Amino acid sequence: MDSKSAFNATVCIIGIALFLIHTINILLKKNKRKDELCLLAFVVFNAFHFATYLVFTLIKMNYTSDNLIIAFYTVFYIMNNFELLLLMGYAMAYIPIKKKTSNILWAVSLGLYIVFVALDIANIFNHMFFYAENGVYTRAKTMIISQGYQFVTFATVFCLAIFNKKVKIAEKIAFSAYCAVPLVAIIIQNLLPGYAVAYLSIIIAIEILFLFVNVRKNMELANQAKRNKEAEVKIMISQIQPHFIYNTLASISTLIKIDPDKAEKGLDDFTDYLRANLSSLSKNGLVPFADELKHIKTYLSLEKMRFEDRLNVVYDIQTKDFMLPALSLQPLVENAAKHGILKKIEGGTITFKTYENNDAYVVTISDDGVGFDPNDVKGSNHYGLNNVKYRISSMCRGEVKVESELNKGTTVTVFFYK
Numbered sequence: 001m002d003s004k005s006a007f008n009a010t011v012c013i014i015g016i017a018l019f020l021i022h023t024i025n026i027l028l029k030k031n032k033r034k035d036e037l038c039l040l041a042f043v044v045f046n047a048f049h050f051a052t053y054l055v056f057t058l059i060k061m062n063y064t065s066d067n068l069i070i071a072f073y074t075v076f077y078i079m080n081n082f083e084l085l086l087l088m089g090y091a092m093a094y095i096p097i098k099k100k101t102s103n104i105l106w107a108v109s110l111g112l113y114i115v116f117v118a119l120d121i122a123n124i125f126n127h128m129f130f131y132a133e134n135g136v137y138t139r140a141k142t143m144i145i146s147q148g149y150q151f152v153t154f155a156t157v158f159c160l161a162i163f164n165k166k167v168k169i170a171e172k173i174a175f176s177a178y179c180a181v182p183l184v185a186i187i188i189q190n191l192l193p194g195y196a197v198a199y200l201s202i203i204i205a206i207e208i209l210f211l212f213v214n215v216r217k218n219m220e221l222a223n224q225a226k227r228n229k230e231a232e233v234k235i236m237i238s239q240i241q242p243h244f245i246y247n248t249l250a251s252i253s254t255l256i257k258i259d260p261d262k263a264e265k266g267l268d269d270f271t272d273y274l275r276a277n278l279s280s281l282s283k284n285g286l287v288p289f290a291d292e293l294k295h296i297k298t299y300l301s302l303e304k305m306r307f308e309d310r311l312n313v314v315y316d317i318q319t320k321d322f323m324l325p326a327l328s329l330q331p332l333v334e335n336a337a338k339h340g341i342l343k344k345i346e347g348g349t350i351t352f353k354t355y356e357n358n359d360a361y362v363v364t365i366s367d368d369g370v371g372f373d374p375n376d377v378k379g380s381n382h383y384g385l386n387n388v389k390y391r392i393s394s395m396c397r398g399e400v401k402v403e404s405e406l407n408k409g410t411t412v413t414v415f416f417y418k
Helices: 003-028 034-062 066-094 099-126 143-162 169-191 197-239 242-258 260-282 289-310 330-341 380-396
Strands: 130-133 136-139 286-288 311-317 323-325 348-356 360-367 399-405 409-417
Touching: 003 034, 003 197, 034 066, 034 197, 066 099, 066 130, 066 136, 066 143, 066 169, 099 143, 143 169, 169 197, 197 380, 242 260, 242 289, 260 289, 286 289, 289 311, 289 323, 289 330, 289 348, 323 380, 330 348, 330 360, 330 380, 330 409, 380 399, 380 409
Parallel strands: 311 348
Antiparallel strands: 130 136, 286 323, 348 360, 360 409, 399 409
């Protein structure tokens, strides 16, 4: 075995081993994300790709012919482009982009892939990219055209990562490295013909992508889940404070003699309220909006029982078909009641509205209470608001916007993006 064959075989064996390790790692993980399934397909195909090249390297040591060279390199270039098609799929699954944009990019990428596959097959007859003579692979002058799909894909993935504000710095670097390393390898390959430098660059690029994107993402999500759980506990505790329990039970006790039916309903509502808070501790993911709405109505019913005409509620529910973190809207409603409406002697009205647009499910919670300075939301009175912002952003990429004016009221708008 000459030095070139030994180098190429070693690179292939190392690559196959690493890709199989990554494959097992992803397969053993529970609750795989969509981007992880795309990464799995990408890694498995690369393992197969490297195995194919290893077999070719071993065969070529003992036998070669013009037909073998043409057949292998035709398959080789088609597989190269398919690898880039899978990379494109992974990038679009991982990087947050609009569905319409994703569909257009995927259609263009798939169309270009088909065109270049057709050109690779046509090369068998017209030798536009390469040919074989006496068992030796020889590039044609127009060889650079065969790399067109790769350049377009690298440029697209690079732009998607670099110009998307939601992609973190480490992720930008990783995707950029995957695009840059193979291009550098192509230059080195021309200086060292016969050595599989391109394959070595693929190993390096995938390791960067795997470590700085997938592994990092899993670590962040694990820490995020822990913080979300802690936040849920704090919210539950903050909602079941002694003064609220005392005041509610005192109101029910007073009603027992003067309005038993109303007292019975208040007790039922209070039981439902406590049960919903406690059950939220066992819910790690998202819950239907209908469940959150039921809890909000229960809370407001209890407050209405206590404050009667000082607290009025208007519901304008135009859509219910979406998911959200448990107890993510109830603290906003409580803020509107406690820190908005009930600080006014005459009270006021809370308007709870939901609707849908092309990009998101939108919830607005408005009150005509005392209002506050939106720039000062760090105090204990606004702990629930800051906590809700964090949970909605981290758990479902949502967004919370607050508009308030002293003595006029407050509107909180929550966007649950589709």
